[in-house]
Amino acid sequence: MLKIGIVAGEASGDQLGASLIQTLKKHYPHIHFEGIAGPLMMAEGARSLFPMEKLSVRGYLEVILSIRELLSIRRQLVHYFINNPPDLFIGIDAPDFNLGVEEKLHAKGIKTVQMVAPTVWAWREGRIPLIQRAVDRLLVIFPFEKDYFAKQHVTATYIGHPLVNQIPYPVQRVKARESLGIDAEKRVIALLPGSRQSEIKYHANLFIAVARRLSQEHPQLVFLIPFINTRLKDMFYQQVGSSIKDLPLIMLQENAHRALSAAEVALVASGTATLEAALYDCPQVVTYTLSSLTAWMVRRKKKKGFVALPNLILDEPIIDEWLQEGATVTNITQSISLLLSPSVKREQMILAYQRMRQALELDTESAMMEGIKQVLDQHAN
The missing domain is CATH 3.40.50.2000 (Glycogen Phosphorylase B;)
Structure with a gap:
């Protein structure tokens, strides 16, 4: 043995x-x-x-x-x-x-x-x-x-990266939306605040505030938030309280794959999920916030300018990164709104995803x- x-x-x-x-x-x-x-x-x-x-x-x-x-x-x-x-x-x-x-x-x-x-x-x-x-x-x-x-x-x-072979390609967006019961005229944004308790603590209210602002500007939006377990889902509820009332929000207890399959844009906490979003051809905006002490230590010892994995792999700023003080509702909302339109930014991001996939295959x-x-x-x- x-x-x-x-x-x-x-x-x-x-x-x-x-x-x-x-x-x-x-x-x-x-x-x-x-x-x-x-x-x-x-x-x-x-x-x-x-x-x-x-x-x-x-x-x-x-x-x-x-x-x-x-x-x-x-x-x-x-x-x-x-x-x-x-x-x-x-x-x-x-x-x-x-x-x-x-x-x-x-x-x-x-x-x-x-x-x-x-x-x-x-x-x-x-x-x-x-x-x-x-x-x-x-x-x-x-x-x-x-x-x-x-x-x-x-x-x-x-x-x-094993995910390259595990994630089906091309992406079946219509099928994913149908499995979630989402009407065809709705537009879908995936919210991925992270899989650690500390990430939920720092990101939950920010992500909901962004969703509320976007919902006001784009009434046809539906938001998906996947959680890998009940504990994280409950912690998220505790953080956001009644602020999610009347928000078109679907909470899933599963990995992020179906949410990213269904979404046309994602807001993602920096980590492996940024690579997953790219492999699902889902345009994304990346954010991350830490305690002030941790952020100060990271800045002292950081060599590379990027945090999102697709940016690091391609060594290009293809994805907007809003970190720490830059992680404001206004900044993130503007970046996501740009990706909701048929913009050059959106098109270039998807083409960059294809180059990244080829590099990792x-x-x-x-x-x-x-x-x-x-x-x-x-x-x-």
Whole structure:
């Protein structure tokens, strides 16, 4: 029995982890996964030792408030894997948590792979020595990362992004709208405020204020908000209260895929959802707000100018980004209104999405297996 330690820290990592587990099970029928997993990974058979939601924290202030619990979970997890060593440990994203686990396990002779590289090319480049100590191999999802890490003497395998192969193309917008019972004359905007509690806290009221302004200017609009679980949905309700009264709003308890299939524009909190929107050919506006302390720290250490993944991949400002002080109802509403019309901006964005898709297309399953098999074979030798 092949034993794999695995840790995902948020919804996007859970998606990647489920895809990875499916792939590995095809090649290794007798395989066991345990660590920290989300609902999709657990549905594929992974055993979760701690709730994944405990790791879904973003921002310096938010991490400080949760630091004791996070460190306790990490200590317990490291202790467990040292006493029950896996054949391989795979960390999925969540680098601030996973690199600490990987460093300690690697020091004990356990092979380690980090899937989704820390964005050291964008900020906090000082983490490179830790990556060199902690991992045997990175599985990177953006084309430029393999060469970047080679220059840093870190072995990396480019695997493409699994979402490219998972998201159906071309998009069936009419079918998606019909499945949601939306009348043909209505216009649809998807609101994706994030999948972390801290993101709901900072974005809920902003997103609803934008929706209300847009609804006044465009009475035919319908808004879709997907939530991955009841907890986030309830938290959103608590944040916005009666401000959603009379707003043409449909709340979904599912991933964002159907909402993005149905929408002609999306307002998206920066993260993997920006890539999902692009792969659904959904023009978008990106926003993000943090605590003042976290925003100050990010600005001090940030190297790249973009945050939206399509902008980073293409190294072009194809999507408007309204961050922190710039994340006002007026700014965001104006950007969305421009995309609701048949504008040059809208057309250029969709063409850029197609270029991005071509850049990311790859046989992800084969590339992923090649990278992992090489590490396992080294372990066997």
